[in-house]
Amino acid sequence: MTSNSIKNFLDERKFNRFHLGVLLWGLFIISFEGYDLVVYGSVVPLLTKEWALTPVQAGVIGSYGLFGMMFGSIILSLLADRFGRKSIIIVSVAFFSIFTTLSGFAREPHLFSWCRFLAGVGFGGALPSVISLITEYIPKSSKNKSITMALCGNQVGGILAPLIGVIVFASLGWRPALWFAIVPLFVIPVMIKTLPESPQFLIRKGKLDVLDATLRKIDPDYKNQLIVEQTSLMEPPVERTPIIGLFKNKLGVSTILFCIVYFMGLLMIYGLNTWLPKLMQSAGYPLISSLGFAIFLNGGALVGTIIIGVIADRKGSKKLVTGLYVLGAICLALLGIKSNIFFLYLLIAIAGVCTMGNQSLLNAFVSQYYPDQVRSTGVGLANGVGRLGGMLGPTLGGILLSQNVSVGLCFLVFALPGVCAAIALLFVKKNNDKYESILSINKNSNVN
Template sequence: MKQTDVHKIIDEAKFNRFHWVLLFWCALVIIFDGYDLVIYGVVLPKLIADWNLTPMQAGTMGSYALFGMMFGAMFFGPLSDKIGRKKVIAICVVLFSLFTFINGFASNVSEFAICRFIAGLGIGGVMPNVVALMTEYSPKKIRSLLVTIMFSGYSVGGMLSAGLGIWLIPAYGWSAVFFVAIIPLILLPLILYFLPDSPAFLLRSGDNKKMSKVLSRIDPDYTPENNTQYQYATGNNSAQGPLLALFKDGRMLTTFMFWISFFMCLLMVYALGSWLPKLMNKAGYPIGSSLMFLMVLNIGAIVGAVGGGWLADKFPPRRVLSLFFIIAACSISLLGIKSNTLILNLLVAIAGATTIGSQILLYAFVAQYYPLRIRSTGIGWASGVGRSGAILGPILGGILLSMNLPLEFNFYMFAIPGAIACIAISMAGKNNSSHVVEQVLNSASNPKVIPEKSV
């Protein structure tokens, strides 16, 4: 019976049409995921005016989606390790697309908050699954780069949200930007058709025929034969649940450091994303100009994500992230100092590159650190715990704004988490379990799904 090493085929494959299609559809999901999330910062100045919200009320209302994201990431991440990535992605797309669309009909704070919470479940749940899927099918040499390119769709969504807001809100009101969110639900049949499920799920479900078809698309030179038995490392198949496994085999310190890094990074991202337009508006810029800063922030994020992914394939991701977090803290601090428009836009772009870009790179780092059996669980819980930082970000901004502090003090407070994240990430990932995958695959003999033991 012929033994086929699935990891080897995927790792050594050349980037081809299969990877393009996977990258396109995963990125499309993330684009609308980012659109649905950033949309709150876009409509916030208008909501404050229309509904007479206090800064504290506005910050709290912005946190409902983030609560949903926290629970969604923690629930849907582990669920996909059991029922497959594809089904969970479909569920999450329905949640975030449908309820963001319905959000456009909200007439009061309570209706708005309920829709944002339910949409947040899908927004948070889809992230760990598309990251895991892209990681599992990317060639090894460009894995970090592809994941960060895909996840930079989040920033494209943020730019799209800000751009459409500049055009739609003056003409049709704030509701119009929410109605655009129905597009991914319309495209869901195509998404399900083109996205494959994870290799481990295909093998666990006994679907060797589909696995053979996927491998033929990954490597056109691969010819499946009858009675082929596939080898694939999924993680240590112990009786422990996937959540407990995050703390076993030397992973405890790194797991906690990932959680702290996510918390601090997402606090910066959502504090800036929710309050940057309002702070710039307070500094004297009109609404249209202040929304442009949000676009610049997300343009910088794309550059930071792609550049960070390229660097992470060349150097240890831990070092790249440490550098990014230091630059993030410095650039955000400098935003509070009065500068000309060119310097200010440059600082906003750098802040976007090293905050949102770092968030994207964190996902790629976490996805490659954990063994496959607990990959979505690891990403989901790091993201879910980090969402408490995302929840705190808008609230912190609201509290600071209500205190009427000088403008620069708001940015100083937003910068402190960057320094803390730098310390945390410098202590993470030193026992990268991905190296063990290769060792186990090289020494394994027969089993279809091989247990992988981490160091």
């Protein structure tokens, strides 16, 4: 039983109940991560009024969570590649649930900001590990679709946050919207019992009994279907320091380019999620209507993400991701032009697909680009560096609003990073999958 034979076995399976369970866990975790992250954009109009915050101060507070995400994405992803995805996922869920809930009890901005930072550590740790776990277990024919469907949780959370706001703001204020984040804590015991651990991690740690029990859930006759390599030299080397592996074997340039793409993409996403309701208020729409625009932004991303995930499994990811960034930039630029309400909602929905939906597809692309032993680290590093762009987005929006910049120019500023992301993706080299080469060698050897 080797890591390559297990990988090939998992890639070639048909999607079944076990895979559905992994996918639903991923969707649940990402949904509440998305809720806890986006809920700040829903409460910020009320926070600025209650605590007399300037737009710049509100933007900086919004960036605290993203600053925490940067630490979580890089540090916890390194730990996940060394100590297992499952434990890091559980710790991350506990972090963002506890500290988002506690932020609802804060009476002043300083404590609120610290809670957002610590919750952000959990946000950053959960996403790369969930993506890596799904990438390892889901069959190859369904990887893009499954990863993007799980990452639709960002949009589920993004829709749920303003909906909860519409329900509770008028009668109960903004705090209950944050207290809702406690829900995942109650399901952690079930998660501990049912969420599988990374198969590659189990092999490295010699926990073959646990791996055997897990693989039997996928196929009771799995041992007879493993392709066993003819030499142990075909096993990929395990990096003692996984981050170094991101710059070996001609991966270095692509790693840097991915960091640039994530920086630009997350600047667009978190800038919009934080300031879209406020920008629409500034354009003359009431708060409830402005929350409706946020629902359309995330709703468009939710529907579109599923569609583009299916297309990516059939046609490939890179060109699709690149084109969507360009289309998103065009839609954001057009939002600054006065138009009828139907066209406005349509542009916002498409922008949601091309920003948040496209980010989900980008995560699927990057997670399959890197080999197993550095996958969480690769996704985590790109997400971590990308959080710098995510931090810049809310702060940049606050600066623009404080300077009384027109709404049209604000949207144009948030559109330009999409063009930069598309240009960076054009220079990402095609990945030479070592595992496919190994499989090809084995097949040729069997023929001969």
